[in-house]
Amino acid sequence: MNVKISQEVYEKILEYSVISAIDLVIYNDERKILLAKRVQEPCKGQWWILGGRQIKKEMPEETAIRKVREEIGLEIKIEKLISIEDAIFNETSFENVKTGVHYLSRIYLAKHTGGKINLDNTQSEYKWVGKVDEDLHPYVKKALIDSGVFLKKNVTGVSGNLNEKNKKVIVMVSGGFDPLHLGHLLSFQAAKYLGDKLIVVIDGDKFLKNKKGNVFMPLEDRVAIIKELRCVDDVIVMGSGDLADAILYIRPDIFAKGGDRNSLDTIPKSERDACEKVGCKIVFNVGG
Numbered sequence: 001m002n003v004k005i006s007q008e009v010y011e012k013i014l015e016y017s018v019i020s021a022i023d024l025v026i027y028n029d030e031r032k033i034l035l036a037k038r039v040q041e042p043c044k045g046q047w048w049i050l051g052g053r054q055i056k057k058e059m060p061e062e063t064a065i066r067k068v069r070e071e072i073g074l075e076i077k078i079e080k081l082i083s084i085e086d087a088i089f090n091e092t093s094f095e096n097v098k099t100g101v102h103y104l105s106r107i108y109l110a111k112h113t114g115g116k117i118n119l120d121n122t123q124s125e126y127k128w129v130g131k132v133d134e135d136l137h138p139y140v141k142k143a144l145i146d147s148g149v150f151l152k153k154n155v156t157g158v159s160g161n162l163n164e165k166n167k168k169v170i171v172m173v174s175g176g177f178d179p180l181h182l183g184h185l186l187s188f189q190a191a192k193y194l195g196d197k198l199i200v201v202i203d204g205d206k207f208l209k210n211k212k213g214n215v216f217m218p219l220e221d222r223v224a225i226i227k228e229l230r231c232v233d234d235v236i237v238m239g240s241g242d243l244a245d246a247i248l249y250i251r252p253d254i255f256a257k258g259g260d261r262n263s264l265d266t267i268p269k270s271e272r273d274a275c276e277k278v279g280c281k282i283v284f285n286v287g288g
Contacts, residue, residue: 011096021087021103022063023051025147026076028112032128033149035140036072039124042089042101046137047127049144051105060106068110072126073118076110082146083107087139109147132182145185148193169195172252173286174243176203179217180225183258187287191256192231194283199234200226201246207238244274251278256286 005013013019026034026049035047052067054060061078068074085107090100117126132144144150173191177184177200192198202222205215219237227235238246247255255275257267262284264272275282 007094008096011094014092014094014097014101015099018102018104020054021051021105022054022060022067023049023105023107023143024064024068024076024110025049025082025107025143025149026068026074026110026112027147027149028128030128030130031149032130033144033147034072034074034112034126034128036119036123036126039122040093041091042093043137044091044093047133047140048137049107049140051107060108064108064110069115071120071122074115075113077113079109079111081106082109082143085139085142107143107146109149132186134182141182145182145189148189150186168197169254170197170199170250170252171195171254171256172199172201172247172250172280173256173258174201174203174238174246175258176208176211177217177222177226178203178208178215180222183287185229187256187258188226188229189231190287191254194254194256194286197233198231199236199250199252200232201236201238201243201250202226203238242270243268244270247271247274247280248278252280255280255282257282257284258287 028034034050036050038044038046038048050068050071052063052071054063058066064078065076068076085105087103087105088100092101119126129144131150132141136144171191171194173188175184188198188200202219203211205219208215223235223237226232236246236250255271264282267282272282274280
């Protein structure tokens, strides 16, 4: 049921109501995500995910398929609901709307299945991206991260079945995370992808001061932020002991290492021995 309403009526709705909307993280066979540059406010001139307003009596999946066809001419297959977000903007393309716009957006993950890109007049250009750029709008950045598209499915250094039946796989990561940044988040998400439970071991302030001379983000701040991440199940603070002690205490199935550690030679012998003792696999290149 595609009901057309006048601009005057729609402006009144925008002025006083929250609008139900659908946004889409669309990826292709190369696991790249489609972004288009917006022509209108809000967020004019910024790279954005596709989507739009849901019409009355239209199911969310129907809205998604319709908007992608209208805006860019592609066919998609909806895979899952990523999240539901409030999107509030002060800018709008409607001159009579003085209070900004407020959307309640369902964000879906979708696979590109066919069609040739044909932009409508709401987009000026498009691109397929293979990473989360720092200059993206926070709303778009969060959607791309939450989609999990950029997580590595094939990580070097793993052998055997990581997800045996009826066994909870514990994954451990460690570091100072000072300051905490996007690369750390992507690493946490990639590590969680390897198992069922993610435990983050954090270096204390004293250790960091001895290592690099100063602390940028105090321990309590790092712990508070990391604990709130959806991919993190538990946080353990390192005292004065060796990281091998944490491995022996946690007894993880997987010890995930980021891009700066890419071979056993870079892992202290005490940590390697502890992993061997508890049957923990060391996984390299997690999160890039």
